[in-house]
Amino acid sequence: MTKDVVALTRTMPDPLSVLAGLLAGGPDMLAGVEGDGAVVQLCDERGRPLVSVEAPLLVRVRGEAARLLGATEPEVPYWWTEARAITGVKEAEELAGTFAARVATLVGGTAWPPQAARSLAVVDTDGVRAVPAPAAAQPAVDVLTDKVAVVIQDRPVVAMTAWLSDAFRAVANAGLGLQIVTPAGTRLSPAVRGSLPGWPSRWVVQDKKDGYYDGLSGAVLRWDNGLFVTAGSTDATPEDPRTPVAESFASETADDGERQLAVSFRAVHPADDRLVLGGALEAVWRELTGEPPAGWGTEEPANLPWSLRQLTDLAYERTPEPTWLVVVGTPERPGLATVRISRTEAGVEEDVTLAFGYGPGETVPTDADVTRAAEVLATRHDLQSMLVQVRRARRDLSVPPRFEGPGVPYAFVLGAEEVRELPGDRARRTPLPRPPRELGPKRRPALYYPFPGDPSDLAGWADFERLMRHLKGA
Template sequence: MTNDVIALTRAMPDLPTLLTGLYAGGPELGVNSLAGGAVVQLCAPDGRPLVSVEAPLLVQVPGETTRLLGRTGREAPVWWTEARASTSSSEAGRLAGSFAGRLATVLDGAVWPPGAATTDVVPLTTDVSAVPVPTTGTPSVDVLTPTTAVVIQDRPLVPLTSWLSDALRAAAESERALQMVTPPTARLTLPTRTALHGLPNRWVVQDPDHGYYDGLSGAVLHWKDGTFTPVRDENGKASAAGAFTGASVGGERQLLLTLRTRHAPDADLVLGRSLESAFRCLTGGPPAGWSTAEPVNLRWSTRELTDLARARAPRPTWLVVVGSPDRPAIATVRVLRTSAGVEEDVTVAFGYGEGEHPPVDSLPGLAAELDAGHGLVTLLASLRAARRDLTVSARLEGPPLPVTFALGRAEGKRLGHTAEAVRHYRLGDGTDAAAWGRFRDLLARLGLQGEASGQAG
């Protein structure tokens, strides 16, 4: 049974309804709260948390529940109340299911996964005080060692929820790695993949036939000294798991854009317009919604996005943005105040099925629009053979291959290049691996060698 259970309801769960759900374990269990009441916990008699419930979230973005959970019969607008069961008790999963089932029954809602829903009282029989799970202060962390925070996930698609974001932040602040363990059937959303890509963080796949391996690199892993590390031979070389083989995606492809814009930090600045221009150019419409985690719950608004970033300045702001259900698209945005101005680092992916053609011919026009009105610094477009739904499986995937690169006028002038318009360079057709060499040579000529770092991921 999954550790996460979600109640989807039309009405917001009020306090009496939440208390009805929390009575799932009977009167012997206690209730605690974290984060100023944003998280409520159902606790064992000794205070050990069994189920952690996050404050209900109003999801207003069409298609978001289907994207993350499959068809549930409940679409936006819907209240999303997520409960996470501790792994310290065999009853915790059933307690979470009973909590969600009670909410759905009172508010005529639905529960994901459907088989988890009950309204039974689940008595605690496990002696949780005998289970050596430390109190971490972060509900999503299952195991904590001096070097590593381990999160166990058993859901088909793992989004970058606020639970997981909090775990990543806490791990980074304590100088620990965040390692997420899933079964081999699990997939990641692109924001989750981005968060776990690169050391010290790691996606750990637990395969019943092949042991542990890295879901992004395929390296065989073992648990050693309180962390998952690669198994190395006498020469110090790691090997790839046999289960980590290329998965056929037919004719499915993804168009990936990595763009940077820079703006003067004036009072009239509105952020998000460069990303909106990319969506309109390549999909025919604006993004559907934005948020600071998944599920994406807020309808698209550049003004509200700007207000949030301004309120957080000078701290950076990280956001996730999704498109409409008919055209898979997802982006991450990082807004950063630097000595040069306000910068937006954007990575966006668009999915295409067999017979659909990524609109690469529209890229020069998009680059010109971004340069003329949105402070374009650089724009790299790549193609890769990968799933149309933009999710990531624990299988070998080929790297994205560069198609075009654009250099904005302002950046060109900063580097000493004279130009009256954006510079646009064609690198390949998305099938030629030699395009990476041409890209690196181009950056060397332009004086932008550092821009290639990380693009092959």
């Protein structure tokens, strides 16, 4: 059984009551767990954590259970209650499954994975105690060395859950790497892919033939001296380009017609108490899909309906610390963005990475659509720069452990202030075959640089690099 289990219920469960029912000693064993911590751990007689249970999360965004678990979800709103069992301990996995099944049975709902719903057998809980998780505890970490924290995930999509988000912060504060180990069939959420730092952090995929490989580069890996390193490496150094690549990663797949349109942009706003954040992202979303985002949150699943006011309030509450958010679309038009809001000397910056997915027969936005979205950003939302790419990749936006190929430039946009700061006509007179188009007022325009945008032709990157060198005066 997988060690992660989730109960999806229409009614808010009371995890402590369920835990009390599981423990032989009853509610007395739960004394002291009603503290500020959102996680309760079931521990054995030696104090070893067996199962960690998180506080229920109210999800009001349609499609998140299907996107992240492949599960059929109740109508929104519903409650998402997650438990995680310690790796390799059968009793812990049985206890987590029984907990989720009983939650679903008592308040009405379903348990994921499906086999957890059949875990209603009596579990021996002699010696098990429920205690608050200590402040330094990291339920997501399975192995901790002096170099990395290792997280083992056996679920369809590794998402930026509250547990995993905590693990990212903890390893960053400790100066460690984070290595996520998954079976071959698991994929990453773009939110996790975009947050995974550089070496020694990596996504480690189990493979029957090659043992382990890096899910993003394909490099064959081995465990050595407290972390996964590339096969053939004698010590922990960045990958040698001659490192063997796993066959499972490099095997070619037929073009099934699925595409992604990727948009990354930065907007820099003057610091103002009346500033409303998130408007730039909403504007792009509306121009490219005809509707606003469906929901947002500080973790996955994204649980809050889209709201500029609530998003802005959260960012102001966290100032001067930066705010990281995930934003999602509807199942009918898959879209996912990560947003980082930070206060800098230049003002308030919004860094956005956004992607939309399209299946066979669905039309990717045209050049006119992208131009219109860019003009709205440039004229109304303090755009600094914007890069649009198109690529052959999954419609559901998840990242598989195989080679998908890079995106190719579709368009680049330089904000009006950046155009003004460049000397002379440098921004307008470029080495590209097509001149840029002006966006916005003629006295202070932004510039739109189009590229062919053919996902089968990587030559567009050479043109993009020429443009960047030109704009930098190199």
